[in-house]
Amino acid sequence: MDPFTYLSEMVLSLIAELGPYGVLIGMILESSVIPIPSEAVLITAGLAGIDPLSIALFGGVGSTIGAWIGYLIGKYGGRPLVYRYGKYLLLNESRLSGAERWFNRWGDWTVLLSRLIPFVPYKVFSITAGILRMKWMPFTFFTLLGSIPRCFLLAWIGNLIVQMEYEILGVVALALCVLLAAYLVSKRSKR
Numbered sequence: 127m128d129p130f131t132y133l134s135e136m137v138l139s140l141i142a143e144l145g146p147y148g149v150l151i152g153m154i155l156e157s158s159v160i161p162i163p164s165e166a167v168l169i170t171a172g173l174a175g176i177d178p179l180s181i182a183l184f185g186g187v188g189s190t191i192g193a194w195i196g197y198l199i200g201k202y203g204g205r206p207l208v209y210r211y212g213k214y215l216l217l218n219e220s221r222l223s224g225a226e227r228w229f230n231r232w233g234d235w236t237v238l239l240s241r242l243i244p245f246v247p248y249k250v251f252s253i254t255a256g257i258l259r260m261k262w263m264p265f266t267f268f269t270l271l272g273s274i275p276r277c278f279l280l281a282w283i284g285n286l287i288v289q290m291e292y293e294i295l296g297v298v299a300l301a302l303c304v305l306l307a308a309y310l311v312s313k314r315s316k317r
Contacts, residue, residue, distance in 0.1 A: 137162055141171050146184040149176065153185045153277070157192025157248045159199065161216045164189070165244065168277055172284020185277030186270055189241070193252040193269045200256025208253060217250055225254035234264045241272025244280060248273075 137155060140148035152167040164185075171181045199207060205222070212218055228236040228251070237260070240251040248269075255265050 137167055138170050141167065141174055141176075145174075145176055146171075146180045149181050149277075150184040150188040153188025153273075154192040154195075157189045157252070157273075158195035159215050159249065161214075164248065164276075165280055168280035169284040169287075172281040172286075173288055175285070175288065176281070178278050178281035178285055181281035182274045182278035185281070186274035189248060189273035189277065190266060190270045193248055193273075194266070196249050196252030197256040197260075197262075197265055200253035201259065202256075204257055208257075215249055215253075216247070217253065221247075221250050222254060222257075225250045226258070229254060229258055229260075234260060234268060237265055237268035238272040241269055241276055244276060 137148070137152040140151050142148070144151070149167065149171045152162065152171075153164065156162045156164045156167055168181060168185055171185075172178060208215075208217055208222060209219065212222075225236075225240075228240070232239060237251060237255055240246050241248065252265075252269075
């Protein structure tokens with residue numbers, strides 16, 4: 127088993143065992159340097175039946191703590207560290223340059239925007255914010271402010287999938303009952 131699969135399974139088992147605290151740990155790991163998709167953590171937590179509001183709060187705090195790690199990597203390690211070890215973080219020069227273009231266009235608001243949009247990796251923008259020496263407090267504020275709605279949305283999707291599954295099962299059960307009743311009626315009418 128490759129290390130990324132192992133880490134993903136470990137985080138998912140943490141969610142199953144620890145509930146919202148597992149989400150907190152998973153999002154700290156995901157948002158720092160471990161290449162685990164936040165969508166997998168948050169949607170899985172929703173599928174596990176954890177309240178989306180709890181997931182949003184614990185996930186938002188976990189995302190913020192993890193983002194601090196990325197910020198510090200960028201601030202103190204800079205480009206040389208990213209160019210040397212970026213492949214392990216799924217980060218390359220092209221992604222870093224793209225994030226810098228966002229910062230050049232939107233300034234500090236880039237952090238908020240990058241947190242709000244699902245499937246955009248936190249790490250790239252956290253590390254870039256550190257490289258560009260964004261101030262700590264706005265970075266923290268925008269990270270938390272953007273992470274909570276994103277976490278809520280993905281948790282809600284997980285909950286919705288579970289609800290839809292129950293509805294689909296209900297429709298299938300109803301259809302089977304109708305088919306069984308039709309079969310019994312037709313069999314009885316033939317007699």
